[in-house]
Amino acid sequence: MKSVGKNIPRLDGYDKVTGKVKYVDDIDIPDCWRGEVVRSDIPYGRIKKINFDKAFDWDKVMTCTYKDIPGKNATIFLSDDQPILAENLVKHVGEAIVLIAAPSASKALEAKKHITIEYDTLDSVLSIEDSRKRKNVIFGKDNIQAKYKIEKGDVKKGFAEADFIVEGEYRTGFHEHAYIETQGMAAIPRPDGGLTVTGSLQCPYYVLKTLKSALLLDETKINVVQAPMGGAFGGKEDYPSLLGMYVALLSIKSGKPVKIIYSRDEDIVVTTKRHPSIVTHKTGVKKDGTITAMEIDVAFEGGAYSTLSPVVLSRGVIHSAGAYKCENTFCTANCYATNNVPTGAFRGFGAPQVFYALEMHIDKVAERIGMSPHEFRLKNCVEVGDRLSTTQLLKESVGAKECLEKVLSAADFGKKWRNNLDTCAFKHLRTKKGIGLSLYMHGGAFTGSGEGMKSEAGLRLNKDGTISVLTGCTDMGQGSHTVLPQIAAESLGVPAALVNTAVPDTAVVPDSGPTVASRTTMIIGSILVRCAEKMKKKLPDLKKRDVKELLKTYYSEHGELKIIERYILPPEIKWDQEKHCGDAYPVYSWAADVAEVSVDAETFEVSVDKLTVAVDVGRAVNPVLVEGQMEGGTLQALGWALMEDCIYKNGKPVNNRFQTYIIPTAKDAPEWKTIIVEKPFSYGPFGAKGIGELPLDGGAPAIANAIYNATGLRITSLPITPEKLYSLYEEKNKIK
Numbered sequence: 001m002k003s004v005g006k007n008i009p010r011l012d013g014y015d016k017v018t019g020k021v022k023y024v025d026d027i028d029i030p031d032c033w034r035g036e037v038v039r040s041d042i043p044y045g046r047i048k049k050i051n052f053d054k055a056f057d058w059d060k061v062m063t064c065t066y067k068d069i070p071g072k073n074a075t076i077f078l079s080d081d082q083p084i085l086a087e088n089l090v091k092h093v094g095e096a097i098v099l100i101a102a103p104s105a106s107k108a109l110e111a112k113k114h115i116t117i118e119y120d121t122l123d124s125v126l127s128i129e130d131s132r133k134r135k136n137v138i139f140g141k142d143n144i145q146a147k148y149k150i151e152k153g154d155v156k157k158g159f160a161e162a163d164f165i166v167e168g169e170y171r172t173g174f175h176e177h178a179y180i181e182t183q184g185m186a187a188i189p190r191p192d193g194g195l196t197v198t199g200s201l202q203c204p205y206y207v208l209k210t211l212k213s214a215l216l217l218d219e220t221k222i223n224v225v226q227a228p229m230g231g232a233f234g235g236k237e238d239y240p241s242l243l244g245m246y247v248a249l250l251s252i253k254s255g256k257p258v259k260i261i262y263s264r265d266e267d268i269v270v271t272t273k274r275h276p277s278i279v280t281h282k283t284g285v286k287k288d289g290t291i292t293a294m295e296i297d298v299a300f301e302g303g304a305y306s307t308l309s310p311v312v313l314s315r316g317v318i319h320s321a322g323a324y325k326c327e328n329t330f331c332t333a334n335c336y337a338t339n340n341v342p343t344g345a346f347r348g349f350g351a352p353q354v355f356y357a358l359e360m361h362i363d364k365v366a367e368r369i370g371m372s373p374h375e376f377r378l379k380n381c382v383e384v385g386d387r388l389s390t391t392q393l394l395k396e397s398v399g400a401k402e403c404l405e406k407v408l409s410a411a412d413f414g415k416k417w418r419n420n421l422d423t424c425a426f427k428h429l430r431t432k433k434g435i436g437l438s439l440y441m442h443g444g445a446f447t448g449s450g451e452g453m454k455s456e457a458g459l460r461l462n463k464d465g466t467i468s469v470l471t472g473c474t475d476m477g478q479g480s481h482t483v484l485p486q487i488a489a490e491s492l493g494v495p496a497a498l499v500n501t502a503v504p505d506t507a508v509v510p511d512s513g514p515t516v517a518s519r520t521t522m523i524i525g526s527i528l529v530r531c532a533e534k535m536k537k538k539l540p541d542l543k544k545r546d547v548k549e550l551l552k553t554y555y556s557e558h559g560e561l562k563i564i565e566r567y568i569l570p571p572e573i574k575w576d577q578e579k580h581c582g583d584a585y586p587v588y589s590w591a592a593d594v595a596e597v598s599v600d601a602e603t604f605e606v607s608v609d610k611l612t613v614a615v616d617v618g619r620a621v622n623p624v625l626v627e628g629q630m631e632g633g634t635l636q637a638l639g640w641a642l643m644e645d646c647i648y649k650n651g652k653p654v655n656n657r658f659q660t661y662i663i664p665t666a667k668d669a670p671e672w673k674t675i676i677v678e679k680p681f682s683y684g685p686f687g688a689k690g691i692g693e694l695p696l697d698g699g700a701p702a703i704a705n706a707i708y709n710a711t712g713l714r715i716t717s718l719p720i721t722p723e724k725l726y727s728l729y730e731e732k733n734k735i736k
């Protein structure tokens with residue numbers, strides 16, 4: 001009974017493409033009030049006074065401030081520094097101060113116009129540079145939300161052995177998630193006096209945790225249910241803890257169901273973004289291409305509250321030296337507070353920034369010693385037996401070199417790269433072609449021994465003879481609620497059609513940990529394999545008759561059968577969090593990208609013609625979904641590389657709509673080729689590793705390197721706009 005490795009159509013696909021599915025905004029809740037949020041429009045200041053217009057009719061309008069929160073006024077993450085509603089200080093534009101609910105959306109919006117806030121403004125800090133110089137201290141003693149140092153070997157010795165030392169600085173800006181469905185949640189009073197909170201969210205148990213602590217309720221009184229989602233990409237990992245509290249507070253105070261659905265501009269202004277970054281590299285290299293030392297500094301902008309930044313920075317710095325052999329590495333990292341919107345989880349989680357820097361820098365290093373980018377990478381790429389910058393020994397499942405070899409040959413890289421260099425000068429061609437390469441990896445699951453926490457998942461035999469996967473991990477469009485049943489079905493030895501995934505409702509499913517960190521397939525999948533082994537022992541021999549009938553009969557004779565198991569961390573993982581030393585991740589997924597671009601010599605517009613991607617996922621449980629992940633994520637990387645530019649003025653995004661914040665559409669999508677490499681991981685279900693975030697890590701530098709191959713212009717900050725390309729061209733050619 002084979003299910004793993006099959007292109008089973010997405011179980012949620014039909015309802016989504018036919019428009020049947022009900023997203024939170026579509027759910028019809030009788031007598032539901034609509035909520036609005038009054039927010040700070042200054043980046044930093046003290047709240048002097050909140051004015052409720054006396055001339056306005058406040059009848060049938062409910063308002064809440066922080067004073068209505070019975071418990072802790074904070075979202076519960078790593079440091080709990082972010083208030084749910086501002087008390088007397090606001091630290092960024094868009095910070096929530098007053099909540100409003102009214103019987104209709106228009107009434108709520110009307111009420112919002114009659115609330116004004118008076119402030120004493122304070123001097124804000126709005127960039128990494130100003131925060132680093134401590135223009136003002138806005139966070140702790142030094143504006144630093146997190147810092148790390150990773151040391152291996154002796155960089156001084158490494159630099160002494162080098163023939164050349166190559167330095168570089170690389171920058172990236174904010175990046176908007178741009179999920180199609182904006183954030184939205186609803187709170188609905190239950191007949192038993194409890195409250196259900198539902199909506200577009202990645203991590204039901206995260207939301208529950210904040211609700212419990214702020215409302216002083218236990219899980220018998222409150223449950224969180226994931227509604228079908230139109231995308232998240234990390235943007236619905238932390239933020240729904242705030243929005244869930246808004247609707248819950250309003251619902252409890254008014255006694256009504258309350259729904260809040262963000263408009264696009266509100267969503268862009270107030271929700272988290274990818275961390276802006278400044279990454280510097282200093283690399284020692286010998287004439288023969290041996291890398292003798294790598295010194296890397298990573299600076300991220302954390303925004304007003306630290307939320308998930310400490311773990312984003314940790315993942316960033318761990319990946320910053322990439323997939324290269326080097327005896328001596330020294331990596332430092334700091335996350336700086338500013339009065340911009342808090343930055344948070346976004347597909348890649350710190351890795352895209354460091355790979356943009358590293359993979360552009362590696363091309364520069366190779367050029368310095370006269371080696372081609374592919375020969376340099378082939379020579380230095382890690383294999384089984386090598387150690388990464390955290391000293392982690394790579395024992396198995398290392399497809400880096402095979403990905404590199406396959407992508408190079410599929411794209412005919414070497415020949416094209418040389419040809420592009422040889423064609424006549426840029427100005428004599430209307431269109432210049434370029435080809436670029438990147439090599440990258442992504443650690444699967446939580447950092448270090450993080451997966452040692454008690455993640456649970458299960459299988460339940462239903463009355464109708466079907467089996468449901470029980471997990472708190474959600475499907476936000478990545479396909480996990482199709483892939484997990486495939487794993488369970490094959491482990492049980494039943495047809496895939498008999499297995500589905502239960503709706504993630506904290507009253508029904510166990511806490512599987514959050515749906516993040518490329519962990520769901522690998523971690524939850526492996527728990528399900530163990531659940532299936534146990535379940536199989538209880539059930540009759542499933543090979544013999546009509547399986548569904550057999551299961552139905554079993555149910556009618558024995559009742560519901562439910563097996564819940566916990567994740568078991570591979571025993572040999574050793575991690576020193578203090579030193580950031582050891583086995584940073586149970587395993588890595590590996591990939592290499594080749595981008596082929598055309599650059600218009602008059603307008604400096606770039607179009608990406610083709611992307612060839614080779615990816616080692618251990619085992620592709622559903623190959624079409626793996627391809628979909630690679631294409632979707634790489635297209636997001638393309639947008640980040642070439643067009644997505646969050647422009648902030650005084651802490652406020654200027655381009656807060658899709659007319660001005662430009663993301664790639666189907667017309668910007670290049671020709672794709674995805675090559676799947678399978679180097680199984682012995683602790684992964686059927687050998688599978690994570691694929692969620694990896695796709696966003698490598699596209700931008702491959703495109704940037706292709707632009708360099710085409711034009712000789714190395715743009716070291718994203719996005720690579722025609723304006724930036726032209727300025728650099730002007731500078732290089734001394735055009736006045």
Ligand code: MOS
Nearest residue numbers: 234346347516517
């Ligand atoms: Mo994620 S970016 O770990 O939701």
